[in-house]
Every structure is written in C-alpha cells, then in structure tokens.
Amino acid sequence: MTISNPGKKPTGRSMRPVGLFISTLCLILFAFGCNPDSDDEQITFDRGPFLENTVQAVILPAYSNFAAQCEALHNATEECIAGEINDQDIASLREVLRLTYLSWQHAALFDFGPAADRALSLTTNTYPTDTAEVIDEISNASWTPGLPATLNSIGLPALDYLLNHAPAEEVADLMNSSPARFDHFKRLIVFLEEESNNVLSAWENGFSSNFISNTGTEEGSSIGMLLNSFNEAYEQGIRKQKLGLPNGIMTFSETPQPQLVEAPFAETWSIELMHEALIGCENFYFGDRVQGDSQQIGLDDYLKSLGNFEYGLGLHNEITGQLSTAKAAVLTMHDPLGQYVVENQEATYEVFAELQALVVLWKVDMMSSLGVLITYQDNDND
Amino acid sequence: MQVPMRTIFAFQMKKPSIMKTRNLHSLLAILVVGFALTSCNQEGCTDSAASNYNSDANTDDGSCTYDVVTPDEYVFTDANGNNTVNFDGQRERLNMLSEMTSYLKTSNTPGTALDASTLLAMYANDGYTWIDEQNLGMTGSSKQLRSKTVGGDLVWTETFEGFMNGIADASSQTVAGVTDGAAGNAGVVSSSSSSSQYLQSAQGQEWTQLIEKGLMGACFYYNISSVYLASGKMDVDNSEAVDSNDDKYYTAMEHHWDEAYGYFTNATNYPSNETKRFWGKYANSREELLQSASRISAAFRTGRAAISQNRLAERDAQIDIINRELERCSAGTAIHYLNDALSNYADDALRNHELSEAKAFIMALQFGANTSVNTDAVNSLLDLLGEDYYSVTTAQITQVRDELATMTGLTEFATSL
Numbered sequence: 001m002t003i004s005n006p007g008k009k010p011t012g013r014s015m016r017p018v019g020l021f022i023s024t025l026c027l028i029l030f031a032f033g034c035n036p037d038s039d040d041e042q043i044t045f046d047r048g049p050f051l052e053n054t055v056q057a058v059i060l061p062a063y064s065n066f067a068a069q070c071e072a073l074h075n076a077t078e079e080c081i082a083g084e085i086n087d088q089d090i091a092s093l094r095e096v097l098r099l100t101y102l103s104w105q106h107a108a109l110f111d112f113g114p115a116a117d118r119a120l121s122l123t124t125n126t127y128p129t130d131t132a133e134v135i136d137e138i139s140n141a142s143w144t145p146g147l148p149a150t151l152n153s154i155g156l157p158a159l160d161y162l163l164n165h166a167p168a169e170e171v172a173d174l175m176n177s178s179p180a181r182f183d184h185f186k187r188l189i190v191f192l193e194e195e196s197n198n199v200l201s202a203w204e205n206g207f208s209s210n211f212i213s214n215t216g217t218e219e220g221s222s223i224g225m226l227l228n229s230f231n232e233a234y235e236q237g238i239r240k241q242k243l244g245l246p247n248g249i250m251t252f253s254e255t256p257q258p259q260l261v262e263a264p265f266a267e268t269w270s271i272e273l274m275h276e277a278l279i280g281c282e283n284f285y286f287g288d289r290v291q292g293d294s295q296q297i298g299l300d301d302y303l304k305s306l307g308n309f310e311y312g313l314g315l316h317n318e319i320t321g322q323l324s325t326a327k328a329a330v331l332t333m334h335d336p337l338g339q340y341v342v343e344n345q346e347a348t349y350e351v352f353a354e355l356q357a358l359v360v361l362w363k364v365d366m367m368s369s370l371g372v373l374i375t376y377q378d379n380d381n382d
Numbered sequence: 383m384q385v386p387m388r389t390i391f392a393f394q395m396k397k398p399s400i401m402k403t404r405n406l407h408s409l410l411a412i413l414v415v416g417f418a419l420t421s422c423n424q425e426g427c428t429d430s431a432a433s434n435y436n437s438d439a440n441t442d443d444g445s446c447t448y449d450v451v452t453p454d455e456y457v458f459t460d461a462n463g464n465n466t467v468n469f470d471g472q473r474e475r476l477n478m479l480s481e482m483t484s485y486l487k488t489s490n491t492p493g494t495a496l497d498a499s500t501l502l503a504m505y506a507n508d509g510y511t512w513i514d515e516q517n518l519g520m521t522g523s524s525k526q527l528r529s530k531t532v533g534g535d536l537v538w539t540e541t542f543e544g545f546m547n548g549i550a551d552a553s554s555q556t557v558a559g560v561t562d563g564a565a566g567n568a569g570v571v572s573s574s575s576s577s578s579q580y581l582q583s584a585q586g587q588e589w590t591q592l593i594e595k596g597l598m599g600a601c602f603y604y605n606i607s608s609v610y611l612a613s614g615k616m617d618v619d620n621s622e623a624v625d626s627n628d629d630k631y632y633t634a635m636e637h638h639w640d641e642a643y644g645y646f647t648n649a650t651n652y653p654s655n656e657t658k659r660f661w662g663k664y665a666n667s668r669e670e671l672l673q674s675a676s677r678i679s680a681a682f683r684t685g686r687a688a689i690s691q692n693r694l695a696e697r698d699a700q701i702d703i704i705n706r707e708l709e710r711c712s713a714g715t716a717i718h719y720l721n722d723a724l725s726n727y728a729d730d731a732l733r734n735h736e737l738s739e740a741k742a743f744i745m746a747l748q749f750g751a752n753t754s755v756n757t758d759a760v761n762s763l764l765d766l767l768g769e770d771y772y773s774v775t776t777a778q779i780t781q782v783r784d785e786l787a788t789m790t791g792l793t794e795f796a797t798s799l
Contacts, residue, residue, distance in 0.1 A: 113797055117780040119727040126728065147773050149565060151728045210794075220671055220798020 047215040050287070051222050053297045055208050057288045062106035062280070063200040069100040070193040073159075077186050085175045085182070087168035094163055094266070100192075101156055101263060101273055106280040107199075109233045112225040113211065114202030121237070122151050123195050128259050129157035131165075138184040145191040157263070158188055164265035227370070231363045234281055239355045242274045247341040247348040256345050258338030270337035275330050281358075282323055303369060311369040319361050322354070329354040450696050452684040456643060456650040458636070460623065466632040466690075469644025474518050474525040476648060478504065479597055480659060481512055482527075486590040489549060489581045492570045493558025498550035502543060531600045532749070533609070538600050542593060549589035553581055564730070565772035573731040586734035586771030592742055598660050599712070599746025602645040607708060607750045610642035611701045620692055635689050639697075642704075643682045652679050661708070664715045664743075671795055674711035678704055709750050713790035716743035717799045720783040724776060734771040737779075741767065744786065754789050 076096045080089045104124060111121045123146050133153035137143050145154050162185050163171060175182040214222040244250035246260040263269040287298020303319075306312030329351045333340050341348050426439025432446035458466050482504045488494045503510035507526035514520045532538040552568040563569030563582050571586070572579045582588045609615060620635040632640065646665075649656030653675040657666040665674035685700030719740035726732035744763050747755035755763070767782045768774055787796040 116721075116724055117776060117797070119724060119776045122728050144773075144775075146775060148728060148730060148733065149772065218670065220795065225798070 047217075047223060048212065050297045050302065051212045051215065051226075053287050054226065054284070055203075055212055057296055058284050058298075059110050060200075060203060060208070062103075062110065063196070063203055066100070066103040066107040067193070067196040067200045069096070069103040070189070070196045072096050073100050074186075074189050074193050077189055080175075080182075082179055082182055083176050085172045087172050090163065090168040090171050094168075097156070097159055097163055098266070098269055098272075101160075101269060102276045104156060105273060105277040106283065107196075108237055108277070109230055109280055109284055110226070111233060112229040113207050114199045117202070118195055118198055119146075119151075120195060120199050124155045124192065125157065125262075126151045126155060127157040127241075127262060128264065129153055129155075129161055131161050134158045134161055138178070138180050143184075143187065145187070146195070154188055155192060159185070159192075160263045160265045160269075162188075164263075164267070223370075227367065230281075230284060231359075231367070235359050235363060238274070238277045238281070239352070239359060242270075242277065243341075243348065243352050243355060246337065247345055247352060249349055249352050256341040258342055261337045261341070264336075264338050267336040267338075269335070271330060271333055271335050274337075275327060278323065278327050278330065282327075285319065285323070299366065303366065306369060311365065315361065315365050315369055319358070319366070322357050322361055326354040326358055448691075450684055450688045450691060450693055452680055453687060454683075456652070456679075456683055456686065458686055458690055460631045462631075464626075464629075464631040466623075466636055467640050467650070468630075468632065468637065469640045469648070470518065471525050472641055472644025473516070473648045474520050474523060475527055475530065475601070476645075476660060477514070477516065477518065478507065478512070478520060478525075478527055479594065479601075483590065483594045486549060486593060489553035489556070489590070490570060490579055491558075492556040492560050492579075494556070495554040496550045498547050501546040501550060505539075505542065505546065527597060527601055530605055531597065532604050542596060542600070545589045545593050545596070548583065549581065549593070552583065552589070556581065565770075571731040571734060574729050575726070575732070576729075578731055578735070580731055580735050582731075582734050582738075582771075585769050586730065586737070587741070587769070588735055588738035591735065591738035595739055595742030596745060598664075599742060599749050602661060603708060603712065603746050604749035606642045606645045607705050610638045610645075611704060612751055615641075616697070616701070620689060620694075633689075636686065639682075639686050639689055643686070646678065646682065661711070665707075665711050668711050668714045668718070668799075671799060672707075672710050672714050672792075674707055674714070677707045678711065681707065705751050709747060709753060709755070709790060710792065712743050712746045712750075713755065713786055714792055714795065714799050716740045716747075717783050717787055717792060717796060719743065720779050720786075721797070721799060724779055727776060727779075730772065733774075737767065737771045737774065740782075744782075747790075754791075755786070759789060 073093070073096045076093050080093070107115070108121060108125065115121065130152040137150070137153055144150065162181070165171070166174070175185065211222045217223055240250055241260075242262055246257050248254040248256045251257065258264070261270045262273050285299045286296065287301065288296035300316055300320075303312055303316040308314070333344070333348060333351060423441055424436075424439045425441045425443040426436030427434050427446035428439050428442040429435060429446045430437075431448070433449045434445065434447050456467065460466050482501070485496065485500070485504070489496050500510065502508075504512075505526070506528040507520070507523060510521070512520040528534065528539055528542075531542060555568070556570055561570045561572035561579055563571035563580075565586070566584050568582065568584045570579050570581050580588050581590070615638040616635060618634040618638065620633045622633060624630040624632060624634055624637060630637075645661075646652075647656045647660075647662035649662065652662055653666050653669070656662045657675070661678075662675070665678055668674040669676060681700040681703040685697050685704070688694070688696035688700065717740075719736045723733045723736040723740065726736065741764060744755070744760055747753055748757040748760045763782050763786055766785070767778055784793075784796055787793045792799070
C-alpha cells in the first residue's frame with residue numbers, strides 16, 4: 001500500500017468531513033486576518049523537520065549502531081587466536097553477536113533506499129538458516145556471499161548456528177580442529193560488516209539529504225517509502241516472522257514450528273529480540289531514542305497535531321497504550337521460545353493478538369489519519 | 383459546520399468588489415486608448431481567438447495564426463467530415479503479438495510443449511491460422527511482425543527466432559507437475575513467495591519476456607520512433623488525400639502519423655482505454671511518476687492536429703516530445719523492474735522474471751530516434767547485468783539501474799520507480 005492517493009484512502013475512519021473541517025478552519029483563520037503558518041501548530045505539520053529528525057535521531061543511529069556492532073564482532077574474532085580458541089572466547093563472541101542481533105532490530109525497520117539496494121534484510125537476517133548449507137560452504141573456496149543461492153546460509157542466523165549450536169567448549173573445539181570452520185565464521189562476519197558499512201555510507205553520502213528534501217506525498221516520496229517500509233517490517237518481519245509463523249497461527253495447519261523462531265540456537269535470545277524490535281518501533285513512532293522527548297518530531301506529533309479527536313490524540317493514546325501492552329505481553333513468554341510455542345501455543349495466541357492490534361492501529365488507523373493531513377496539505381494549493 | 387460554511391461565503395463575497403475596481407481601471411484605460419486610436423487605421427490580426435491577436439488593430443490583414451488545439455480524443459476528419467484515421471495494420475500486429483504471447487505463456491505450465499514451427503509461422507504470419515477475435519482478416523494477411531522487426535534486419539529477426547526455438551526446446555523437456563527450473567537447469571521455476579511460475583533458461587532468462595517485450599522494442603518502438611515519425615515518412619505529401627475513392631481520405635503524412643500512433647495504442651480514447659497491453663500498458667503504469675501516458679498521448683493528438691493544419695514546426699515539437707517520453711517510459715519501466723528484482727532478490731522465479739523484463743526494456747532503448755542509450759550503451763548495461771540471473775549481485779542490479787537513470791535523466795526517480 002502507498003499513501004500516494006489520499007483521496008481514495010479513508011480506511012475505517014471518515015476523512016472528508018475532517019478535511020473539510022480543517023480547510024474550513026483555515027479559511028476562517030485566513031478571513032480573520034490570521035496567518036495559519038505563524039504559530040498555530042495544531043493544524044500544520046511540516047514534513048521536512050519530521051523527515052530530518054527521523055533520519056538524524058532514528059535511522060542514522062540505527063545503522064551506525066548496527067555497523068559498529070558488526071565491526072565489534074569482527075574485532076572480537078581478531079582477538080581469537082586460531083587453534084587456541086577457548087570457551088571464554090566463545091562466550092565473548094556470543095555476547096557481541098547478541099548485541100549485534102539487538103542492534104539489527106532497529107535497522108530492520110527501514111528496508112528501502114540503500115538497504116533495499118543491497119537487499120540488506122535478506123543478507124543479514126534470512127531465517128531459518130540452512131545448517132547443512134552453512135557446513136557445506138565451509139570448504140567452498142569460491143564462496144561468494146550475497147548471491148541469491150547463499151541467502152539461506154549467511155548473516156546473523158548462520159552465525160547463531162555456528163556459535164550457539166553446542167556448548168561453548170564444543171564450539172571452541174570444532175573451530176580449533178577445523179581452521180576452515182573458523183575462517184568461514186570470519187568470512188561471514190566480514191561480509192556482514194561490509195554490507196552494514198555499504199548501507200550506512202550510502203545514507204551518509206547523499207541519500208539522507210535527498211530523502212529529507214523529498215517532502216512530497218506522491219508514490220515514491222520519502223514519507224511513502226518510510227511508512228510503507230515501517231508497516232511492512234512490523235507486520236511481516238515482526239508480527240508474522242517472529243511469532244505468527246513459529247506459533248503456527250499464521251499457517252494453514254496451525255502447528256507450532258519451533259525451528260522458525262529467530263536465533264533458535266542461542267535459545268535465550270528470541271524473546272529479547274522480539275521485545276527489542278518493539279522498542280525500535282517505539283523509537284520510530286516517537287521520533288527519538290529517548291521516549292517522550294517532545295522536542296523530537298515523530299509520528300506521535302503528527303497525530304497529536306490533529307487535536308483532541310478519535311483519529312488524533314485519541315489514536316496516539318491508543319497506540320501508546322497498545323505498545324506498552326504488547327511489550328509486556330511479549331515478556332510473559334519464556335525462552336527457549338521454540339519450546340514455549342509448542343508447550344503454550346494458546347498463550348502465544350494471546351500475545352499474537354496484542355501484536356496484531358498494533359497492525360490495525362498503525363497500518364489502518366494511523367495511515368488513514370495521516371491521509372487527512374496529507375489531504376489538507378494538498379488542498380493548500382487548490 | 384453551519385457557521386464556518388457561512389463564513390466561507392462571506393469571505394468569497396469580497397472577491398467581486400475587488401474585481402470591480404480593477405475593471406473600472408481597465409475600462410478607463412481602454413476608453414483612453416480607444417479615443418487615441420479612433421483617427422488612425424491600424425492593420426493586424428483582429429481575431430481575438432488568434433494567438434497573434436492585435437488589440438490595437440482595427441483592420442484585419444489576414445495575418446492571424448492559431449495555436450494547435452489538442453483534441454480530447456484521437457479522432458480526425460477531413461473538411462467533409464470523413465474519418466481520416468486508419469491504423470488497421472498496426473492493430474493486426476498488436477493482436478498477433480497478443481496471440482503469440484498467450485501461446486508462449488502456456489509453457490509456464492510444466493508439461494506443455496510449444497511447437498517451434500508454430501511460433502515461427504506466427505512471427506512471419508506464414509501459414510498460421512489466427513484466432514483473430516476482432517475479425518481483422520489476420521490469417522493470410524500481408525501484415526507480419528517479422529518483416530517489421532527493425533526493418534526485417536536479419537541479425538534481429540534471427541535473434542528473436544533463436545528465442546522462439548529456445549523456448550520450444552526447453553518447454554518440450556518439462557514434465558507435468560515438475561517445477562525443476564533452477565540455476566544451471568532450464569525449466570519451470572516456481573516462486574517461493576507467490577503462486578507464480580515461469581519457464582526460464584538455465585541462466586534464469588525468460589524467453590516469453592524477451593520475445594514479447596523485446597518485440598515491443600524492436601518492432602513497435604522502432605517503427606514509431608525510427609520509421610513513422612522519422613524524416614523518411616514525415617517529409618511526404620500533406621496536401622491531398624491518398625485515395626478518396628478508396629476511403630483513404632488522409633494525406634500520406636497524416637497516415638504515417640496514425641501508423642505510429644497505432645503501434646503505441648489502438649484506442650482513440652487512450653488512456654481511458656487500452657491500458658492492458660504493450661506500450662499503452664507500460665506508459666499507463668509510469669503515469670504517476672513520469673506522466674508517460676498523458677504526455678505521449680497528448681503529443682500524438684497535438685502533432686496530428688498540427689499536421690492537419692500543416693503546422694510542421696508544431697508537429698516536429700511533438701515528435702521530440704514523443705521520442706523523449708517513450709525513452710523515459712522504457713527506461714523508467716526497466717528501472718521499475720530492476721527495483722522489483724531487488725525486492726524479490728531471494729525469489730528465483732520473480733527475480734529472473736523481472737530481470738528478463740528489465741533486459742527487454744533496456745534493449746528497446748536503442749530503437750528510439752535521438753536515443754540517449756544507443757546500441758553500445760545498451761550492450762554495456764546488459765554486460766554489467768550479466769547473462770546469469772541466478773548469480774547476479776545486488777550491486778550489479780543497482781549499478782545498471784543507476785547508470786541507466788543517469789543516461790536518461792531519471793536519477794531522481796531511481797529508487798522510487
């Protein structure tokens with residue numbers, strides 16, 4: 001879906017009366033000699049500062065944190081001495097990998113522009129990983145990561161497998177007895193690091209400024225790409241992939257699929273990653289990494305600026321409440337998530353319902369409300 | 383709502399009073415000028431509808447000229463009201479490619495073999511019995527796609543015949559129910575994310591796309607831009623009907639223009655109609671970002687009106703627009719498919735399908751007059767993309783996209799198309 005044609009998009013909520021009301025309000029102000037652009041932020045929302053803040057306070061930090069974590073992961077492998085890797089080394093690597101996985105949750109929400117150009121989501125986090133293929137590639141000298149055929153055996157899921165599939169001593173032993181295995185582990189990390197840097201530098205070198213200056217609302221506009229990407233990442237990448245497929249609710253047979261959880265080999269990361277992804281959504285929604293900082297212009301300001309209506313402040317309050325509810329619901333589950341979805345499938349359906357409620361609020365109601373604003377902006381030139 | 387509505391009316395009521403003051407000034411000015419001019423005789427164009435209307439003139443000297451009016455539809459008649467538009471030959475060729483495409487697509491179902499000689503007979507319209515839904519008399523007609531492919535150039539016609547032999551051979555080896563197309567193995571490839579499936583080569587190239595979209599370029603685009611709108615077909619008589627005894631009420635120039643139009647679309651009311659196939663479809667798909675459908679169709683209508691008024695400079699201006707906008711449409715469509723291929727990068731069937739489409743739209747660019755992407759540039763872009771769509775990298779796809787966007791001035795749309 002796009003927001004390119006707001007006139008056709010009154011999904012759920014009535015838009016025309018609202019648009020008319022705002023236009024009318026504008027006319028009244030104008031007729032009485034007020035300048036609607038002066039200080040009345042109730043009805044004007046400038047997309048430029050919103051995009052600028054989203055880039056500076058949300059997107060760039062997300063990519064630079066992720067790239068920094070990939071680099072830290074690479075550095076951690078350099079500290080290991082091939083052939084003499086011990087369980088402490090493995091424990092350190094695991095901790096850095098966990099932080100890398102967490103940082104990815106924030107970057108994963110922005111799968112457009114430079115990330116789409118590199119298929120970053122696919123190269124970073126295609127799961128479940130094909131473990132047999134991961135092993136096969138160890139001895140492949142001409143291995144070219146990133147080609148379509150390699151997507152099922154690279155990225156964070158492959159690293160989760162190689163690092164977490166057995167107790168630390170055993171993982172260390174395998175790496176020591178097979179130098180190629182350790183080398184392949186490093187090759188995977190180097191590729192991850194390269195790709196994270198490619199996307200970060202594309203954002204830093206040119207894409208950011210173009211993105212911020214493209215303040216239109218038509219197909220392909222920054223707002224359109226951003227909101228569509230966010231909604232898709234939430235609906236497909238978080239709600240469906242992290243829970244709806246593993247617990248079976250989104251499959252025909254409704255059979256739990258424990259192997260489909262994120263980071264299944266670590267056994268203790270899945271829920272934390274899901275929770276972190278919601279924090280990423282929250283940061284994006286509020287426009288900052290410090291929740292509630294009113295100086296930072298986010299989607300919350302978009303909604304609040306509409307005023308004390310069901311589709312404005314009311315919707316904002318609903319979203320805020322549902323975010324808290326969803327985060328709390330996720331934390332009611334216990335790792336290993338793969339085991340939990342099998343043993344407590346019904347309980348996970350309730351968690352899923354809380355995640356689903358955010359889809360309705362963000363994708364249906366919020367997009368519709370934004371359509372109101374966009375209609376108003378367009379009418380400005382009529 | 384009641385109070386604000388009244389306010390609007392009150393606000394609007396102010397406007398006329400301002401206008402009145404202005405009108406009063408104008409009236410005074412006209413009166414003053416009028417008095418000053420009553421004594422002399424000023425010649426010029428006195429028709430206020432003309433583009434060179436001279437308000438000071440009081441005697442018409444026959445110099446009036448008029449802007450070419452763009453009609454809403456592609457409908458033109460002579461002074462006696464006879465229809466002067468005919469592109470039946472183009473309609474036949476578009477229908478031939480439609481029928482051929484339908485036949486080609488049957489091979490996407492494994493176990494369906496295509497017959498090479500049937501495809502070649504369709505291409506050359508040689509001994510093939512068409513379904514001919516519109517009863518145009520396609521069977522046995524002199525019209526064909528082959529002779530109109532880059533003017534019947536052997537290198538090109540053999541290229542397309544090679545694609546036809548290729549798909550016939552590959553299709554004959556597919557087995558019902560088996561989708562075993564994969565890297566290194568020609569066959570039907572099944573999408574991992576949708577129900578789509580396509581017959582593709584061992585390198586993931588899809589013959590159906592290369593033939594259908596390829597002929598949109600080598601036949602339709604080539605004839606529009608490099609034949610019918612080029613000097614050879616435009617520097618012709620525009621003074622008398624070709625043969626009014628045979629219902630050919632059009633001039634040679636008018637007819638050539640109509641033939642170009644017929645290769646773009648068969649609908650006189652495009653883009654209200656005929657947005658389901660060939661250039662009409664893809665121009666319409668690029669409407670929102672590039673305005674391809676509205677710009678190309680308006681230029682065709684304006685240019686045709688200009689020809690009927692024998693305004694050849696105006697005609698040439700419209701030719702330039704058509705050439706430029708067809709190029710933007712084709713390049714924009716290629717870029718669109720390259721972006722789709724990035725989105726579906728992990729899905730072999732969709733990625734290969736979209737890259738095959740992109741390849742055909744890139745190939746088409748060399749057939750435009752005054753193209754920004756000549757044959758050498760097309761080949762270098764396709765070399766960059768590589769032949770094997772199973773081992774193409776995202777960096778290759780984005781590089782082709784960005785270079786193509788630079789060549790055609792579409793950089794600002796490179797990621798959004």
